[in-house]
Amino acid sequence: MKVAVLGLGAMGSQLLMRLADSGVDVVGWNRDPARARRAGIAPDRVAASAADAVTGADVVIAMLADGPALRAVLTGVVDALAEHTLVLDMGTSGPQLSREVAETLARQGIRFAEAPVSGSVGAARAGSLTIMFGGAAEDLATAEPVLRFLGGQTIHTGPIGTASTLKLCVNALLHTFNATLGEVLGTATRAGIDLRTAYDTIGESAIAAPFVRYKRDAFLSETDPPVAFAVDLVRKDLELFLDAVPDPARLSPTVRTAVDVVHRAQSAGLGQEDMATLARLYKGS
Known part of the structure; x- marks a missing residue:
């Protein structure tokens, strides 16, 4: 399974490094590449563009600052996403925007679910986050092989909107x-x-x-x-x-x-x- 992480700030960088240390085929992208370097991410783990990062990915993790950033980044990469790719929003975007993004991506045949987390930067690095999952049960099954490296537990809260x-x-x-x-x-x-x-x-x-x-x-x-x-x-x-x-x-x-x-x-x-x-x-x- 190939994973892309969009957003390599304080939390996103730790998610990527945790997945890499766990043997996952993962690559990331950040609007400011220098931030990824400062976080200590190996250069070969950082794509030149968001589109490059998501090309061929089975699961795309978005850990972005807010809902508008999520919408803007996903709008920019939608053509690079393969059909049936699962996009997981692990940031804090709000239920209304989550439902809007899910509907937009669904029209392109792309799956979307919420997976916001509770826990510190240290918990992200240690893989002990609490993950709240909002989305279909089959999407949780797809996400689980990735999420199990990141969280101590994943709680299925219900449909999209409930987790956020x-x-x-x-x-x-x-x-x-x-x-x-x-x-x-x-x-x-x-x-x-x-x-x-x-x-x-x-x-x-x-x-x-x-x-x-x-x-x-x-x-x-x-x-x-x-x-x-x-x-x-x-x-x-x-x-x-x-x-x-x-x-x-x-x-x-x-x-x-x-x-x-x-x-x-x-x-x-x-x-x-x-x-x-x-x-x-x-x-x-």
Whole structure:
């Protein structure tokens, strides 16, 4: 089975290298080739164009920044895709766009499914992501030989649209927790409590979660931490969640508050910084 990975950013690069290390015939593409080189991907694993990457592929993984990027890239390669190729969107694009892309590709005889993930860059490299699959059961059967290298488990959520909705629910919870964690750490430090003492106490409490453990270095960093998840993308996820709320009368007040916090962070110039830098909004004497 030949696999193509479109988008070699923080997550996509790790997916490609994980598949390569697992013996999969895989090649990738990124709009900025230099980013692939910085990630340490071997040159022979990087195609000159997206069309070159997908030519002859049985499964195409898209790990792109957002829905518009997904639509644009797939529109550009549709003529290079073989009939019955399976395209897996492993990014966070939203249910409406997923259904639109699926319909467009179906007219060309190309299959499409959602496979968004939950987990860090480290989990992608280790092959321990949680994968949510939205699509037909037969497409899951096709994808499984690839996904088994990337995730500890794959959960079939239902038809296209369900996996991206569930992913948005997971991310909305994650991002509101991240914003709240920054807020309470600010309160603790302003009260004279050492930041590490506060963080590690939270990490030993009932509220501790894997997120608290793997973001420790980022929250405690005295300089800009590596960008695992940019603030700008946090805003994108939260706004996609609000767009997906089926009943607008239910105002999702907690998520809307988190969006306001993210807006403040962007205004403070933190848009391209890691999500943990939201804590800076609450620092003070």
